[in-house]
Amino acid sequence: MHRRYSARGGGCARVLDKLRMKPELPGEGATRVIPADAATVSCRRPESAWSQHRRSKKKFVHHVYDAIAPHFSATRFARWPKVAAFLGSLPRGSLVLDAGCGNGKYLGVNADCLFLGCDISAPLVNICASRGHEVLVADALAFPSVLGRRRKAVEELVRVVRRGGHVLITVWAVEQEDQSLLAKWTPLGPKYDEEWVNASAAPQPRSPSSALSLESIPEAHEHPPARWVSGPSPSLIPSKGIIGDAEKPDGPRAEGTEMGLPDDDVEQQEYFVPWHLPYHRAEVGGASAAIASGFAKKDDQKGAVVYNRYYHVFKEGELQRLVAGIEDAVVADQFYDKSNWCIVLQKT
Amino acid sequence: MRLLTHNMLACNVKGVVNGYPLRLEAEVVAERPADFNADFLRHIFARIDWKAFVGAARSLPEEHAVADLPEDAEPSMLASEDFLRRFHHALLELHVEKGALVCPETGRRFAIDKGIPNMLLNEDEV
Numbered sequence: 007m008h009r010r011y012s013a014r015g016g017g018c019a020r021v022l023d024k025l026r027m028k029p030e031l032p033g034e035g036a037t038r039v040i041p042a043d044a045a046t047v048s049c050r051r052p053e054s055a056w057s058q059h060r061r062s063k064k065k066f067v068h069h070v071y072d073a074i075a076p077h078f079s080a081t082r083f084a085r086w087p088k089v090a091a092f093l094g095s096l097p098r099g100s101l102v103l104d105a106g107c108g109n110g111k112y113l114g115v116n117a118d119c120l121f122l123g124c125d126i127s128a129p130l131v132n133i134c135a136s137r138g139h140e141v142l143v144a145d146a147l148a149f150p151s152v153l154g155r156r157r158k159a160v161e162e163l164v165r166v167v168r169r170g171g172h173v174l175i176t177v178w179a180v181e182q183e184d185q186s187l188l189a190k191w192t193p194l195g196p197k198y199d200e201e202w203v204n205a206s207a208a209p210q211p212r213s214p215s216s217a218l219s220l221e222s223i224p225e226a227h228e229h230p231p232a233r234w235v236s237g238p239s240p241s242l243i244p245s246k247g248i249i250g251d252a253e254k255p256d257g258p259r260a261e262g263t264e265m266g267l268p269d270d271d272v273e274q275q276e277y278f279v280p281w282h283l284p285y286h287r288a289e290v291g292g293a294s295a296a297i298a299s300g301f302a303k304k305d306d307q308k309g310a311v312v313y314n315r316y317y318h319v320f321k322e323g324e325l326q327r328l329v330a331g332i333e334d335a336v337v338a339d340q341f342y343d344k345s346n347w348c349i350v351l352q353k354t
Numbered sequence: 355m356r357l358l359t360h361n362m363l364a365c366n367v368k369g370v371v372n373g374y375p376l377r378l379e380a381e382v383v384a385e386r387p388a389d390f391n392a393d394f395l396r397h398i399f400a401r402i403d404w405k406a407f408v409g410a411a412r413s414l415p416e417e418h419a420v421a422d423l424p425e426d427a428e429p430s431m432l433a434s435e436d437f438l439r440r441f442h443h444a445l446l447e448l449h450v451e452k453g454a455l456v457c458p459e460t461g462r463r464f465a466i467d468k469g470i471p472n473m474l475l476n477e478d479e480v
Contacts, residue, residue: 099397120394120446122359126474135470140356142363144473168401 068126070281070313073296075129077287079109088343090115092174092350103166107141110134156328160351164335167353172338175329176348178319180275183345192278192314275321278314285309325349355450355471357410361402363471365457365464367479373457375406376464382452383418384469390442396432399441411444420444 071078089112096102098118107113107123108130114121123141125131134141163173182188282305283293293311296302303312325347329337332351339350365373404427411420422440424431431437455464455471462479465472 097397099391099394101398101401117389118391118393120358120398122362124473128470128472131470132468135468140359142355142359142471142473 067316069296069301070315071127072129073292073302074281074283074313075109075127075133077283078281079130079133082109083111085111085115086176086344086346088341088348089174089176092172093119096172105163107131107134107139110137110139110141113137113139113141157331160329160332164332164351164353169353171353173335173351173353174348175325175351176343176346177325178317179342179345179347180319180321181342181345182319188277190280191317192280193274194276194278194316275319277317277319279317281313281315282308282310283313285311320347322347355466355469356446357407357448358398358402358445359471360410360450360455361407363455363473365455365460365462367457367460367462367475370457370459373459375403375409375458376455377458378410378413378450378453379456380414380418380450380453380466382450383414384449384451385418385447386449388442388446390439392438395438395441395445398445399427399429399432402445407445411448414448414450418448420448 093102093112093115096116096119100116100119102116102119102121104110104112104121104123107125108127110123110130110133112121113123113134121139123131123134123139124144125134125141126143126145128143131141131143160173160175163175167173283302293302296313297304297311301313304310305312326337326340326349329335329349329351335351335353337349338352341348360376360378363374363376365376367373408420408423408425411423414420420440420443423444427437427441449469450466451469453466455466456462457464
């Protein structure tokens with residue numbers, strides 16, 4: 007939840023840094039971070055990879071979550087057993103920061119602790135507030151560079167919990183329990199180009215306000231077109247946790263290309279995961295604008311507007327490799343929970 | 355936004371050396387009862403910046419301004435039920451519904467609306 011840019015053009019703010027939480031976040035700090043990230047969409051103007059990323063992130067993450075917030079919230083109540091168990095195990099009187107709290111389904115899960123939630127999506131935060139939770143709008147993570155932001159995200163979390171405090175990170179796994187799900191996701195790469203880029207290449211009415219139009223993706227300069235979208239590639243997993251991708255040995259890397267070129271046997275890890283917003287729920291005004299600009303598509307069979315959310319999903323071990331380099335924390339636990347890789351760090 | 359949350363927030367605009375504590379400008383404050391939890395209060399006491407906490411409590415509009423908290427607090431005070439009650443009330447039962455948090459260094463304002471502080475920064479402030 008973390009690594010998203012406010013749709014309102016706010017810069018990225020490390021919730022913890024923006025909050026500049028005091029180094030010793032009081033209480034048994036435990037944070038869950040839900041980053042979100044965006045595929046790359048470039049535009050004609052030679053933008054720095056960084057701002058391209060911000061622009062695309064805004065669209066494929068923030069705009070989506072803001073657009074689907076009420077529906078997303080209404081369908082997000084099941085708590086993952088091991089996450090709930092982790093929260094239940096915290097000492098009485100702990101203070102828990104749920105960074106990337108979404109609709110706040112974990113807030114208040116342990117009555118003996120005090121929960122503070124934050125998310126970059128104001129509509130979601132408002133939903134939490136309406137349920138009486140203590141929340142604020144903030145971007146949990148800001149990253150100085152395109153690469154290594156996942157690492158920075160983890161460091162930020164460790165920074166704000168007190169010594170001995172715990173950080174639980176959960177992310178979507180490539181190894182989904184229901185493998186058929188993957189078929190419903192759009193792998194980024196060739197298919198992405200065909201459905202989203204070339205489809206939008208058709209002449210579109212260019213109204214100045216349609217800031218959302220999709221444009222072609224710049225070809226990777228010295229590399230053959232990567233199997234995944236080049237340019238400031240996504241690196242965080244938007245599902246319930248942050249993670250960076252493994253620190254692969256640094257080959258020559260085009261500015262902004264993530265971690266160099268994937269080798270052939272790398273499984274597909276970058277996806278658009280659809281969100282079906284039923285017509286009756288879609289505030290048609292908003293949805294129709296999104297459809298007009300190619301940001302969402304209508305699916306008459308299902309009677310729903312389809313928004314695509316960018317996801318990078320993690321392979322087994324990827325999470326462990328990411329946190330391996332963190333000095334002032336040790337791995338206290340790691341597990342697989344409901345198609346998520348999870349890891350608990352303890353600050354030393 | 356409770357004073358507990360205020361106690362943990364700071365300004366992080368690029369270049370700010372010490373954006374803590376944020377000056378609290380509370381326009382609208384609501385009082386809502388919260389479950390009294392002595393365990394929590396004792397646990398959290400050691401981690402509260404008392405000076406920032408009392409400063410914020412005293413800065414609230416008169417009808418809510420807190421006057422019964424000591425300038426400095428010692429752990430020994432936690433033995434007093436009366437102190438715990440006053441600590442509890444100021445820390446957890448006062449909600450700033452509307453107002454702003456102001457960076458002590460840059461004067462950058464973070465709005466509080468519907469009880470929710472918005473800490474997002476502009477792209478040039480990152």
